[in-house]
Amino acid sequence: MDAFYNELKLSKKYIHNFSLLLTKTNVSYPVDLWSVAAKWVNAEQVVPKYSPLLHNILQKLELSKIIAADILPKGSQLKILLTLEGHQKALFKPKWYERNTIIEGTVYSGKDRHNGEIAAFHLSRLLELNRAPIVSGRILNLDTEILPVSTYDLSRTFYKNGNNTCFYGVCIYCKPDDGVCAKGSFLEGSIALWLPNKWETRRARHPWQRTYNKNQAMWEMYTEYCDVIKKAKPYKDERKLLDLVETSVFDFLIDNGDRHHYEHFSHERSKVLLIDNAKSFGNPYVDHIDILAPLYQCCRIREKFVSVLISLKGKLGYWLQKLMESCSLAPILTKDHLNAMDRRLNSVLATIMVCIKSKSIDEVLVMTRFPFSKI
Numbered sequence: 001m002d003a004f005y006n007e008l009k010l011s012k013k014y015i016h017n018f019s020l021l022l023t024k025t026n027v028s029y030p031v032d033l034w035s036v037a038a039k040w041v042n043a044e045q046v047v048p049k050y051s052p053l054l055h056n057i058l059q060k061l062e063l064s065k066i067i068a069a070d071i072l073p074k075g076s077q078l079k080i081l082l083t084l085e086g087h088q089k090a091l092f093k094p095k096w097y098e099r100n101t102i103i104e105g106t107v108y109s110g111k112d113r114h115n116g117e118i119a120a121f122h123l124s125r126l127l128e129l130n131r132a133p134i135v136s137g138r139i140l141n142l143d144t145e146i147l148p149v150s151t152y153d154l155s156r157t158f159y160k161n162g163n164n165t166c167f168y169g170v171c172i173y174c175k176p177d178d179g180v181c182a183k184g185s186f187l188e189g190s191i192a193l194w195l196p197n198k199w200e201t202r203r204a205r206h207p208w209q210r211t212y213n214k215n216q217a218m219w220e221m222y223t224e225y226c227d228v229i230k231k232a233k234p235y236k237d238e239r240k241l242l243d244l245v246e247t248s249v250f251d252f253l254i255d256n257g258d259r260h261h262y263e264h265f266s267h268e269r270s271k272v273l274l275i276d277n278a279k280s281f282g283n284p285y286v287d288h289i290d291i292l293a294p295l296y297q298c299c300r301i302r303e304k305f306v307s308v309l310i311s312l313k314g315k316l317g318y319w320l321q322k323l324m325e326s327c328s329l330a331p332i333l334t335k336d337h338l339n340a341m342d343r344r345l346n347s348v349l350a351t352i353m354v355c356i357k358s359k360s361i362d363e364v365l366v367m368t369r370f371p372f373s374k375i
Ligand SMILES: Nc1ncnc2c1ncn2[C@@H]1O[C@H](COP(=O)(O)OP(=O)(O)OP(=O)(O)O)[C@@H](O)[C@H]1O
Pocket: 074, 075, 076, 077, 078, 091, 133, 171, 192, 193, 194, 195, 201, 203, 263, 275, 276, 277, 278
């Protein structure tokens, strides 16, 4: 680690105290936790850096009474839009795979990994990005908690397979012969807190989007692709590009090669949000280095983010596991997935080193701390 600090000429005074992320409070007075979470949201982040009430909000997601269940007419994957007591919306993504299932094929193969959605939320905190909606885990009783409060559009997709309750929902890829089945009535999944309506989101095509077919995308053919993107309108202001570089590191660590679009708030200073992280943790023995293309093609990255990465070197799996320990569905990731993240983090740091060696440290690291720019 010292070698990295020395080589990157970063000051060691920026020590990141990851144990503060584990702080919890026992609130003995009534607090409207949904309002607390709503007030956390601003153009730059969805959760604060340290939030002792986060644990209470995660628990509330796990335990709140469900007052309505509906389809979400967006996206290609099966999910349920829930309304929880207190009129809080939440998005449920069902479990399709066991924790140790290895997804073979392309980087975007397979169905959603609900545990990946949970792990990604905690990783976003650990990396101090704080831009992923709050996600916990929950086991739903489809027969008693969902069906009685379901809209017709959702309930008409329910069916039985033996003793198991199943449904196929409404989405681009949702089909009657491709439903998900509970064990009896019980279905595990991730549950994400819906962002407040006043924070309107916009969707943009990711410049490093895959073609999802045998043809190569522009970014796969031209090593100078970043120079073209830098001149395009949304990226002339470098902040968005630096957000996408951070997103690429985040996605490489979780092995998400499916960020075809990204979302941000309509607010002009909005950072890129980390919504939809479920196509992750498919195979712990494979690293898809091309997910890092925004990093190695642009060779620009915020220095503050690099200092977090260095502090996590060799400890990323350990800390992530610690943050996820109190989740009701723990363990969330197998040891192999946690190890894979540490291995991938080393590749990220090596990539940054290569950038610095081929350019210069000042060209690669973007200073964001006072008294530097506001990027
Ligand atoms: N927690 C949330 N708060 C607010 N909006 C959300 C939240 N989660 C998802 N959305 C919205 O719902 C859309 C669909 O969700 P998501 O991307 O997770 O589904 P998907 O089926 O995997 O989509 P795709 O097929 O595009 O990959 C998102 O693009 C976003 O606009």
